[in-house]
Amino acid sequence: MQIRPLTGDDRTALTGWVTHTAGSPVAVTPLCAYDIRELDGFVAADVDGITGVLTCAVERQTCEIVTIDALQPGRGIGAMLLDSVRKLAVQRGCKRLTLFTTNDNLQAQRFFERHGFRLAALYPDAMDAVRQIKPKVPATGDNGIPLRDMIRYELKLRRPEIS
Numbered sequence: 293m294q295i296r297p298l299t300g301d302d303r304t305a306l307t308g309w310v311t312h313t314a315g316s317p318v319a320v321t322p323l324c325a326y327d328i329r330e331l332d333g334f335v336a337a338d339v340d341g342i343t344g345v346l347t348c349a350v351e352r353q354t355c356e357i358v359t360i361d362a363l364q365p366g367r368g369i370g371a372m373l374l375d376s377v378r379k380l381a382v383q384r385g386c387k388r389l390t391l392f393t394t395n396d397n398l399q400a401q402r403f404f405e406r407h408g409f410r411l412a413a414l415y416p417d418a419m420d421a422v423r424q425i426k427p428k429v430p431a432t433g434d435n436g437i438p439l440r441d442m443i444r445y446e447l448k449l450r451r452p453e454i455s
């Protein structure tokens with residue numbers, strides 16, 4: 293498995309996939325909306341092709357993970373993508389990594405908690421505002437859980453993490 297920065301060709305190939313899985317190339321958080329086609333990021337690939345993608349946005353001293361997807365969960369792809377973005381954030385002088393997830397995404401919550409992220413903020417009913425922009429977002433999410441709220445996670449970065 294290899295991790296490399298996202299290229300222009302990747303963006304073209306991934307736009308259709310992301311639009312299919314997320315319903316739109318726009319990622320909406322309680323604080324802003326991103327067109328993920330314009331973001332930096334990383335791709336995980338093996339001999340058969342792309343196995344994972346992460347997109348991120350750096351603003352001042354914060355690096356936000358906007359999307360992270362492992363096409364084959366449970367193989368360590370998410371962990372490798374996270375390691376790459378953590379190094380990028382430190383190189384760019386960021387003090388924190390942050391991301392938003394939804395209340396139904398227990399798999400993501402477990403993943404980020406196990407990687408040291410802490411709960412930073414809860415945005416009750418944030419999905420109502422998301423549905424104003426992306427009306428196809430369903431009322432029920434993973435595991436049959438009502439899809440209502442957004443959660444912000446944060447990981448403080450320390451200089452010794454530079455390698």
Ligand SMILES: CC(C)(COP(=O)(O)OP(=O)(O)OC[C@H]1O[C@@H](n2cnc3c(N)ncnc32)[C@H](O)[C@@H]1OP(=O)(O)O)[C@@H](O)C(=O)NCCC(=O)NCCS
Nearest residue numbers: 360361362365366367368369370371392393399400403406
């Ligand atoms: C969340 C997500 C990115 C995690 O990626 P992943 O590649 O499955 O993550 P990893 O494989 O590194 O870790 C997942 C689990 O597999 C285990 N694992 C890692 N490498 C492994 C290996 N080689 N063999 C067996 N298990 C392994 C880890 O211990 C981890 O266990 P945990 O969930 O109990 O912590 C992935 O589940 C995903 O794409 N979800 C859908 C999209 C999504 O929800 N994104 C987040 C939005 S905020």
